[in-house]
Amino acid sequence: MSEKGLTTISLKKINRSKVYQYIYKAKASAKLKIVQDLQMGLSTVSQNLNLLEEEGLIERNDYFESTGGRKAHAIRIVPDFKISIGIGILKKMFHITIVDLYGNALCMDTIPLPYENTDAYYEQVASEIKNFISNQQYDADKILGISIATQGITSPDHSTVTYGTIMGNTGMNVADFSSRLPWPCHLEHDSKSAASLELWNHPELDSAVVFLLNRNLGGAVIANHQIHQGSSMHSGTIEHMCINPDGPLCYCGNRGCLETYCSANSLEQAAGLPIKEFFPLLREGASPQVMQIWEDYLNHLAFAMKNLNLIIDAPIIISGYLAPYFTEEDIAKLAERINSSTPFTVDPTQILVGTHGQYTPAIGAALYYIEQFIQSV
Ligand SMILES: [Zn+2]
Numbered sequence: 001m002s003e004k005g006l007t008t009i010s011l012k013k014i015n016r017s018k019v020y021q022y023i024y025k026a027k028a029s030a031k032l033k034i035v036q037d038l039q040m041g042l043s044t045v046s047q048n049l050n051l052l053e054e055e056g057l058i059e060r061n062d063y064f065e066s067t068g069g070r071k072a073h074a075i076r077i078v079p080d081f082k083i084s085i086g087i088g089i090l091k092k093m094f095h096i097t098i099v100d101l102y103g104n105a106l107c108m109d110t111i112p113l114p115y116e117n118t119d120a121y122y123e124q125v126a127s128e129i130k131n132f133i134s135n136q137q138y139d140a141d142k143i144l145g146i147s148i149a150t151q152g153i154t155s156p157d158h159s160t161v162t163y164g165t166i167m168g169n170t171g172m173n174v175a176d177f178s179s180r181l182p183w184p185c186h187l188e189h190d191s192k193s194a195a196s197l198e199l200w201n202h203p204e205l206d207s208a209v210v211f212l213l214n215r216n217l218g219g220a221v222i223a224n225h226q227i228h229q230g231s232s233m234h235s236g237t238i239e240h241m242c243i244n245p246d247g248p249l250c251y252c253g254n255r256g257c258l259e260t261y262c263s264a265n266s267l268e269q270a271a272g273l274p275i276k277e278f279f280p281l282l283r284e285g286a287s288p289q290v291m292q293i294w295e296d297y298l299n300h301l302a303f304a305m306k307n308l309n310l311i312i313d314a315p316i317i318i319s320g321y322l323a324p325y326f327t328e329e330d331i332a333k334l335a336e337r338i339n340s341s342t343p344f345t346v347d348p349t350q351i352l353v354g355t356h357g358q359y360t361p362a363i364g365a366a367l368y369y370i371e372q373f374i375q376s377v
Helices: 003-026 031-038 042-054 119-135 190-201 264-271 275-284 288-311 328-339 357-376
Strands: 083-089 093-099 105-112 143-150 161-163 185-189 208-213 217-223 316-319 351-353
Touching: 003 031, 003 042, 031 042, 083 119, 083 190, 083 357, 093 119, 093 357, 105 119, 105 357, 143 190, 143 357, 185 190, 185 357, 190 208, 190 217, 190 316, 190 357, 208 288, 264 275, 264 288, 275 288, 288 316, 288 328, 328 351
Parallel strands: 083 143, 143 185, 208 316, 316 351
Antiparallel strands: 083 093, 093 105, 208 217
């Protein structure tokens, strides 16, 4: 092909991409607005809109409210033109979700299935995933891929779990899933997946520290608008920060890790109650013992937040299973305790709370394929 031919093709592709990205960001737009904002010719925009519509990527179903003259079509992307499946694997269950191109979770479910590093387990997961998809009646070709958030640190190429002490899944390989499913698969550390969702929901953030308050504690550092992985992929593992050298034994073999004070498991253990019963009882305010356990929990969390804020001067995000249980009053208490012993105060508005609870890692993992797709159009 001649150089000129190639240039024309890439120019066409760039224009198509520009128009699609513009509509994606605008959520709804009109043809003349696109022409104006992209400073593209009317015929080029029309041509690209036709092309994108024929491919099924965009739709023009309804109209903007008109202030006179001809009504303008509202142009939108088709949010479920492609979808991504997010999986969150835990010791006793796995979460599954379908996410659209805007990162919305279209459906979510929890499947009880104890983890084992066996073929039977992976077979079962694969068949549950296929069932879930067919029950939701999505065509197989809409699915970009299956992205799996697992407890445990992965290798830099995301192929293998290199540290999986909680679940005993060291050595878990992405091929354990991809060899049993007709879609591409991706493996991620669940703390990083959760951070991906928080970053997606707060695109304005340059940096942040994420506290993943799941059954086991996790964490992540966001810097320069990216999740910091680290030299050996363990950046942000705040769960093993020591807050008391004589404290309880952690699964990592050391004593007094934040895990042993601030994970949902440790809270349940301290209370002798499941989380679902603990919080209603706490909010009733009738049990001084339950209230004291929560005060201690907040003290330990504030202690860790204070120290981390000295290293990463950025907003703090509370994410995961326990996040939806936090009240404004809890946040105010955290800020007050952080600020009582630091030279640099943290404003309560700098403590953000995630909204997707236990599904955060699964939804965050699914964004891997969504981001890839949006960039590829
Ligand atoms: Zn530990």
